[in-house]
Amino acid sequence: MNLERIPNEEKLSLCRRYYLGGFAFLPFLWLVNVLWFFREAFLKPTYTEQLQIKSYVKKSALGLIVWVAVLTTWITIFQHFRAQWGEVGDYLSFTIPLGTA
Amino acid sequence: MNTSDSEEDSYNERSALVQCESPTIPSYHQDHDMSLPQETDTKRGRPVSSGLDEPGLVERERAATPDGEEEELTLKYGAKHVIMLFIPVTLCMVVVVATIKSVSFYTEKTSQQLIYTPFKEDPNSVGQRLLYSLLNTIVMISVIVVMTIILVVLYKYRCYKFIHGWLILSSLMLLFWFSFMYLGEVFKTYNVAMDYPTLAMIIWNFGVVGMICIHWKGPLRLQQAYLIVISALMALIFIKYLPEWSAWVILAAISIYDLIAVLCPKGPLRMLVETAQERNEPIFPALIYSSVVVLSADERQRNEGGALAQEGVESEDDVALGGRRRCSAEEDLEEDRGVKLGLGDFIFYSVLVGKAAANGGDWNTTLACFVAILIGLCLTLLLLAIFKKALPALPISITFGLVFYFSTDNLVRPFMDSLAAHQYYI
Numbered sequence: 200m201n202l203e204r205i206p207n208e209e210k211l212s213l214c215r216r217y218y219l220g221g222f223a224f225l226p227f228l229w230l231v232n233v234l235w236f237f238r239e240a241f242l243k244p245t246y247t248e249q250l251q252i253k254s255y256v257k258k259s260a261l262g263l264i265v266w267v268a269v270l271t272t273w274i275t276i277f278q279h280f281r282a283q284w285g286e287v288g289d290y291l292s293f294t295i296p297l298g299t300a
Numbered sequence: 301m302n303t304s305d306s307e308e309d310s311y312n313e314r315s316a317l318v319q320c321e322s323p324t325i326p327s328y329h330q331d332h333d334m335s336l337p338q339e340t341d342t343k344r345g346r347p348v349s350s351g352l353d354e355p356g357l358v359e360r361e362r363a364a365t366p367d368g369e370e371e372e373l374t375l376k377y378g379a380k381h382v383i384m385l386f387i388p389v390t391l392c393m394v395v396v397v398a399t400i401k402s403v404s405f406y407t408e409k410t411s412q413q414l415i416y417t418p419f420k421e422d423p424n425s426v427g428q429r430l431l432y433s434l435l436n437t438i439v440m441i442s443v444i445v446v447m448t449i450i451l452v453v454l455y456k457y458r459c460y461k462f463i464h465g466w467l468i469l470s471s472l473m474l475l476f477w478f479s480f481m482y483l484g485e486v487f488k489t490y491n492v493a494m495d496y497p498t499l500a501m502i503i504w505n506f507g508v509v510g511m512i513c514i515h516w517k518g519p520l521r522l523q524q525a526y527l528i529v530i531s532a533l534m535a536l537i538f539i540k541y542l543p544e545w546s547a548w549v550i551l552a553a554i555s556i557y558d559l560i561a562v563l564c565p566k567g568p569l570r571m572l573v574e575t576a577q578e579r580n581e582p583i584f585p586a587l588i589y590s591s592v593v594v595l596s597a598d599e600r601q602r603n604e605g606g607a608l609a610q611e612g613v614e615s616e617d618d619v620a621l622g623g624r625r626r627c628s629a630e631e632d633l634e635e636d637r638g639v640k641l642g643l644g645d646f647i648f649y650s651v652l653v654g655k656a657a658a659n660g661g662d663w664n665t666t667l668a669c670f671v672a673i674l675i676g677l678c679l680t681l682l683l684l685a686i687f688k689k690a691l692p693a694l695p696i697s698i699t700f701g702l703v704f705y706f707s708t709d710n711l712v713r714p715f716m717d718s719l720a721a722h723q724y725y726i
Contacts, residue, residue, distance in 0.1 A: 200517050201592070213517060220512070227505035228512070235519045270501065277495050293499045294484065296491040 202239060210239060211248040218255045226266035229259040381639040382681050384591045386674060388528050389641075389649060393670060395532040396539070396650040397657045405485040406540045407658045414541045416440045421543045433545035437553045440546075444554070445568075448561065452568045456575055467586045471514060471530065475507040478533040514586050527589045531643050535650035539658060547655055548702065554648060555698040562692040573690045583640075590640045639681075645693045649673050652701045660709065664716060668708040672700035 202210060214236050221229035233256055240253040281288040289295060400406055413420065416439060419432035454463050480503050487494045510530075513523045542550065561567040576583055656669040676697025684691050719726065 200520060223508075224501065225505055225508055227509045231509060231519065231522060270498065274498055277498070278493060281493055281495075291495045291497070293494045293496050294487040294492065296493050298491070 202235070207246055207248045210236075211251055214239075214252050214255045218259050221259060221262055226263050226270075229263040229266070232256065232259040233263060382678055384639055385641055385677060385681065388524060388589060388591065389646060389674070389677060390670075392528045392532050392535070392646045392650050393653045393673075395528070396535050396654040397666060399482075399486075399532070399536060400539065400654050400657045403485050403489045405489070406536050406654075408540075409544075410540075412541070413543060416443050417541075417543060417546050419546075421545060429545055433543065433549045436543065436546040437549040440550050441553050441557055444557065448568045452572050452575075455572055463584065467584055468511075468515060471511065471586055472507070474530045474533055475510040475526075476503060478537060479503060479506060479529075482533060482536070520592065523585075524589060524591065527643060528646070531589075531646035532650060534643075535647045535654055538647065538651045539654045542651075547651065551648060551652055551698055552702060555692075555695040558692040558694040562690055569692075570690065588640045588642050589646065641693060645697075648694060649697060649701070652698060652705070656701075656705050656709075660713070662709075662713055664712055665705060665708045668704045668712070669701045672704035673697045676700045 205213075214232060217228055217232040217235075221232065236252055236256050240249060240256040243249065277291070281292065284291075411420075417436040418439060419435050421429045421432050421436075423429065451463065480499075483494075483499065483502065509518075509522075510526045512518055513526050514530075538547070558569075561569040562573075564570065652673065653666060653669050657666040659665075674697075676699070677693065679696050680691060680693050
């Protein structure tokens with residue numbers, strides 16, 4: 200859908216719903232929120248709802264950064280220590296690479 | 301299938317005065333579940349109508365401009381639409397071919413087959429194989445016909461909730477289960493360790509955002525990307541689970557069915573289109589791919605008054621067109637004209653190219669089929685611009701594709717191999 204065509208109240212409501220939805224373990228939704236509403240929030244001339252949209256975009260960005268940090272840490276730990284964890288490592292693994300320890 | 305052109309129907313009060321009809325396009329998505337005899341809906345392309353469809357617009361244009369002008373616009377739009385459809389179709393095919401070439405899972409034939417193709421082909425006997433593939437095709441096509449008719453009946457009797465539930469279930473299956481399988485196979489191919497928590501996050505995010513984008517509201521590009529991805533996933537499933545010869549016969553049979561269903565007066569797809577047009581409703585978004593052409597402001601000629609709204613008019617001569625004023629002198633309004641192609645078209649095009657890539661692994665054949673399908677698509681869109689009504693998009697492309705596949709495989713490939721063997725370059 201084209202953001203140009205909908206009134207500002209609907210834009211705000213959409214941004215808000217995307218923001219709230221992201222709390223359900225959905226950092227991707229926050230990413231989409233940030234990318235989609237970035238122009239609306241920061242590069243457009245001011246309108247009434249823009250301040251709130253800005254705040255939602257910023258909060259979504261913050262949440263996204265937190266999730267990226269958490270996931271990167273976990274993935275690094277897992278990839279590094281998987282072999283050493285033995286049984287627990289295998290239990291956690293969806294695919295186990297062949298030919299390595 | 302049919303490609304259709306429809307106007308963006310969310311005009312606000314500042315929009316141009318002319319109401320654009322959106323020809324609805326029925327698309328049926330066929331979903332096959334290997335283990336459960338689930339219902340499937342067949343995704344089909346929609347009728348395509350050219351962008352200059354709204355009666356008001358066409359009339360005013362005809363009144364104000366000579367006929368050559370209108371033809372020029374039609375052709376300009378036709379060219380733009382062709383390009384707009386090339387890209388997603390190409391992307392879908394690229395994804396399918398890339399997967400086929402790299403992940404061997406989708407080319408390994410298992411003994412497990414879809415329930416829609418109950419007869420197992422015996423590779424030893426040509427006659428029996430031919431017979432069984434014909435029987436498989438008959439079963440599959442009858443399933444499709446029945447599903448299509450059920451969908452049309454449901455639509456006619458306004459059982460929207462049921463249809464929406466059905467569509468949601470099938471896209472749920474695609475977005476979660478098939479992508480889970482796909483990711484698993486990709487990870488195995490590249491020998492990557494993946495843990496369950498990360499995998500769960502990935503699948504969950506992918507699936508939920510996909511459902512939101514497709515069935516509710518989301519950025520257009522993301523929605524288009526998701527539709528391409530689910531078409532590719534579906535095509536991969538077909539390539540894996542349809543037996544060799546049955547797949548080719550099914551492709552041919554589906555094109556014929558498409559032709560009949562869209563063009564015959566009592567064809568289910570045609571009835572669906574007409575019903576939707578009568579009710580002036582858009583077709584379910586989960587079944588069709590729509591791209592929009594957004595005309596930027598500088599492409600339009602404007603009066604000094606700044607209040608001339610021009611709908612979809614790009615040529616300089618349009619300054620002479622008066623009589624179209626917007627309600628308010630706002631800034632530039634962008635005109636959206638869309639082309640719609642059913643997801644079933646994407647799926648079957650990709651199945652054809654994917655099978656060409658899977659058999660023998662020769663790039664000549666794959667590229668030949670790819671080019672054939674694009675040529676077919678061009679021709680279909682040309683016909684669309686001429687006839688301005690719902691057209692099936694499968695027949696021409698699939699015919700060309702099949703012809704090119706079999707001729708390249710049997711004539712060109714041995715020739716090229718011979719040349720290479722004798723080191724003779726032409």
